Ligand SMILES: Nc1ncnc2c1ncn2[C@@H]1O[C@H](COP(=O)(O)OP(=O)(O)OP(=O)(O)O)[C@@H](O)[C@H]1O
């Protein structure tokens with residue numbers, strides 16, 4: 001059992017410490033994520049959630065601790081070329097989708113596989129169309145980002161990340177900037193991906209969604225993981241007053257909106 005779970009670990013953070021100048025942002029993070037798992041990171045603003053994702057993707061480097069992603073010691077990467085190799089395998093989707101406004105939806109998705117992976121245009125286009133189908137935007141291949149809603153643009157951004165055939169995907173509050181009526185369609189797409197077995201780490205304020213789709217929920221506060229466990233443990237049976245206050249406050253407010261959308 002111990003060996004099996006060690007083999008299955010695709011991401012492992014051990015005693016990760018990170019400071020920006022004098023500000024200690026991560027104060028000893030330990031986190032193991034197995035292949036095929038969906039892990040949600042929740043916690044108050046400024047607690048270090050985005051920084052954890054940025055560490056995994058080598059966008060920032062910790063001063064102390066180990067980070068391993070599928071056998072690669074990310075904390076030891078010293079060359080930009082090594083970081084780029086890692087980022088081909090780890091997709092990341094942000095709150096701001098940052099599509100190229102002058103390229104069509106299809107070209108936005110085809111760009112990285114052709115330029116970075118050297119995939120032939122025809123093949124990249126075939127995959128892009130399959131992915132657009134998956135994110136339910138097949139009919140928008142020729143549209144420009146400015147012609148799409150926020151939710152549609154975010155789904156294109158997800159398709160763009162998937163076009164690199166990543167081994168895991170990091171989602172950083174991908175619905176936070178969206179109009180409430182388009183949040184549901186993006187969550188549908190992420191839910192499908194997770195059901196298909198994509199290893200996913202999500203920073204989210206959508207408590208109801210995190211409860212539904214996560215294998216593990218991690219609660220961060222002030223640069224530390226205060227608790228982690230099953231959704232049931234974190235959302236319903238935690239005896240930590242801080243967690244109860246946090247999930248109680250959010251799930252009440254957000255849950256009401258989600259109920260109305262029937263997701
Ligand atoms: N590049 C940076 N330089 C200096 N301080 C930073 C930098 N990036 C993040 N921080 C600080 O690190 C702390 C953690 O930031 P982080 O973005 O990880 O929090 P978060 O939990 O994602 O918050 P939010 O829910 O608001 O997105 C914050 O106090 C933030 O101001």
Ligand SMILES: [Mg+2]
Pocket residue numbers: 049050051172203
């Ligand atoms: Mg953040």
